[in-house]
Amino acid sequence: xxxxxxxxxxxxxxxxxxxxxxxxxxxxxxxxxxxxxxxxxxxxxxxxxxxxxxxxxxxxxxxxxxxxxxxxxxxxxxxxxxxxxxxxxxxxxxxxxxxxxxxxxxxxxxxxxxxxxxxxxxxxxxxxxxxxxxxxxxxxxxxxxxxxxxxxxxxxxxxxxxxxxxxxxxxxxxxxxxxxxxxxxxxxxxxxxxxxxxxxxxxxxxxxxxxxxxxxxxxxxxxxxxxxxxxxxxxxxxxxxxxxxxxxxxxxxxxxxxxxxxxxxxxxxxxxxxxxxxxxxxxxxxxxxxxxxxxxxxxxxxxxxxxxxxxxxxxxxxxxxxxxxxxxxxxxxxxxxxxxxxxxxxxxxxxxxxxxxxxxxxxxxxxxxxxxxxxxxxxxxxxxxxxxxxxxxxxxxxxxxxxxxxxxxxxxxxxxxxxxxxxxxxxxxxxxxxxxxxxxxxxxxxxxxxxxxxxxxxxxxxx
Numbered sequence: 001x002x003x004x005x006x007x008x009x010x011x012x013x014x015x016x017x018x019x020x021x022x023x024x025x026x027x028x029x030x031x032x033x034x035x036x037x038x039x040x041x042x043x044x045x046x047x048x049x050x051x052x053x054x055x056x057x058x059x060x061x062x063x064x065x066x067x068x069x070x071x072x073x074x075x076x077x078x079x080x081x082x083x084x085x086x087x088x089x090x091x092x093x094x095x096x097x098x099x100x101x102x103x104x105x106x107x108x109x110x111x112x113x114x115x116x117x118x119x120x121x122x123x124x125x126x127x128x129x130x131x132x133x134x135x136x137x138x139x140x141x142x143x144x145x146x147x148x149x150x151x152x153x154x155x156x157x158x159x160x161x162x163x164x165x166x167x168x169x170x171x172x173x174x175x176x177x178x179x180x181x182x183x184x185x186x187x188x189x190x191x192x193x194x195x196x197x198x199x200x201x202x203x204x205x206x207x208x209x210x211x212x213x214x215x216x217x218x219x220x221x222x223x224x225x226x227x228x229x230x231x232x233x234x235x236x237x238x239x240x241x242x243x244x245x246x247x248x249x250x251x252x253x254x255x256x257x258x259x260x261x262x263x264x265x266x267x268x269x270x271x272x273x274x275x276x277x278x279x280x281x282x283x284x285x286x287x288x289x290x291x292x293x294x295x296x297x298x299x300x301x302x303x304x305x306x307x308x309x310x311x312x313x314x315x316x317x318x319x320x321x322x323x324x325x326x327x328x329x330x331x332x333x334x335x336x337x338x339x340x341x342x343x344x345x346x347x348x349x350x351x352x353x354x355x356x357x358x359x360x361x362x363x364x365x366x367x368x369x370x371x372x373x374x375x376x377x378x379x380x381x382x383x384x385x386x387x388x389x390x391x392x393x394x395x396x397x398x399x400x401x402x403x404x405x406x407x408x409x410x411x412x413x414x415x416x417x418x419x420x421x422x423x424x425x426x427x428x429x430x431x432x433x434x435x436x437x438x439x440x441x442x443x444x445x446x447x448x449x450x451x452x453x454x455x456x457x458x459x460x461x462x463x
Contacts, residue, residue: 043105046097053111066097066104068114071443074345075114079104086114087347131167131175131182132379133357134369137448137456143188143203144454150210152201154194160222160424161191161372162450165202169394176365176380177389187211193221195307196277222373223260223279223422224452227306231260231281234304238311244300248319250285257284257292262422263303264414271313277306282411285322294327301411317410344441354443365389370447370462374398375425398425431461 046066047057055070068075077084082093091114095107135143140162147153165187166172174180190201198219202212235241235258242253250256260279263272272278281302285295298320303313352361357369363384371377377397382389404416419425426449434440447462 042108043095043098043100044108046104046106046110049106049111053115055115069440070115071441073115074343084114087345087349089347128179128181130356130358130367131172131184131186132164132367132369134371134448135162135164135188135450137458139186139188139205140448140450140454140456142205142208143190144450146203146208146210147190147192147201148454150213152199152210152213156194158193158221158224158226158452159190159450159454160193160198160224160452161189162454163189163371163373164369165189172380173391173394176382191221193224196221196275220262220277222424223262225427226452227260227279228258230306230309231279231302231304232258234258234309234311235281235283235302238302238314240314241302241311244314244316245297247316248297248300248322250297250322255286256297257286258282258302259284260304261415262418264416266414270414272303278312279304279306280414281311282415287324287326289326290328290330290332295322295324296411297322298409298411315410342440344439346441350443354445357445368445368463370426370429370449370459371397372426372449373424374420375429376463401425429459429462431459432463433461 050057050068050070053070055068058067059065060067064078066075066077066079068077073087075084075086077093077097079097079099082096084091084093094109094113097104097106097110099105143162144159147157165184167182167184171182171184175182185204185206188203188205190203192199192201198216198221200212200214200216201210203209204211235256236253245251245253245256258281260281263270263278263280265274266272268274281304283297283300283302284292285297286292287295299316299318301315302311303315304310305312352359354360358365358367364381365384366381367379369377369379374397377395378393379395381391381393381396383392384390398420400421401419402416403419405412407413407415417423419428426447429447432438432442432444434442434444438444444461445463447459448456449459451457
């Protein structure tokens with residue numbers, strides 16, 4: 001990021017790492033001699049402060065210029081100058097960026113002066129909480145604690161979903177159009193797994209009480225993250241599975257990655273009991289190329305009983321050589337292509353505003369939240385049609401997703417990934433990387449969902 005070449009007038013900013021170290025160690029900042037309206041200004045290390053704020057900082061040693069970016073706000077500023085360019089527009093700085101002992105410093109008010117006014121145009125304080133807002137971390141913790149303190153709870157219960165209980169549709173629409181609060185209390189819907197048994201619970205967060213506890217007959221629970229660890233241990237500790245691998249020239253079971261799939265229903269023709277909590281395991285060989293999916297171990301399927309936590313059956317058919325050609329995802333070994341930088345700027349700010357989980361964009365208004373099962377949910381979508389707000393859609397989400405392969409082979413005929421219902425699109429959500437998954441100027445929203453223990457888990461830059 002920083003140039004290591006020194007010049008008589010320009011600081012070699014590789015040494016700015018020292019400022020980051022000092023900041024991380026909690027050492028005092030410099031109350032310097034920079035002037036602010038004729039008085040002294042308190043100064044802090046520029047890079048440490050801005051990166052903690054979430055901005056990126058780049059230094060151009062040739063131009064003697066900092067480029068600072070965050071959420072579509074781009075600032076170009078030179079040391080010792082009270083003038084900077086904010087999204088292509090000239091602004092006056094109260095206190096210039098200065099150097100002391102080879103470290104760049106900014107005033108304690110620099111972030112507010114440069115960024116806050118721009119951010120205020122995008123993010124607006126939510127004055128009246130939307131009844132569809134997702135559960136906060138505190139609400140998730142409260143709901144789960146109420147379940148754990150009830151007489152129904154047993155150690156070993158696992159949580160497949162902890163989400164907001166939606167009020168009746170007419171109450172929600174009334175809130176959208178009039179701002180009147182809904183009559184329903186704030187409630188949490190919870191799905192619990194007791195071994196193979198599925199239980200639905202409802203918690204009143206206002207009264208802090210368990211309202212209902214309903215076992216669901218004939219249902220199967222979702223595949224949880226700890227199930228992945230269970231099946232991996234099951235195949236690694238099975239002598240029979242080790243023998244099947246040895247026939248294929250694989251002698252290190254630790255190099256085998258086990259992936260679980262639901263078994264489906266074939267009317268007993270596969271010899272599996274429908275009421276058991278079973279997973280079929282297809283495996284891949286980790287060759288250290290960063291992409292084990294390119295090295296499937298075909299003709300070999302293991303069945304694991306999740307309640308017994310052990311392998312109960314092996315389907316071992318054709319001996320098919322494992323493809324060994326390195327096929328890395330990350331492009332290792334490829335020569336990078338040099339490209340000139342691309343900057344996306346919005347000189348007058350965003351065309352939308354965000355209030356809590358509600359988004360206003362030109363004539364459109366809608367609510368967005370992340371659900372652990374179906375992923376992003378868009379709700380109460382309206383359009384301002386010449387002054388009249390029209391209902392467009394009450395709620396839209398990924399209801400389900402199935403990927404059936406249709407191959408009759410032993411390792412394929414049952415494969416029909418139900419990505420939403422079996423694994424959870426929200427649970428599988430990973431942070432979005434600006435400049436890779438989304439444009440550099442995208443505003444990204446964090447989300448919080450519950451993990452299988454019921455603990456709130458934050459997903460930064462989820463949407």
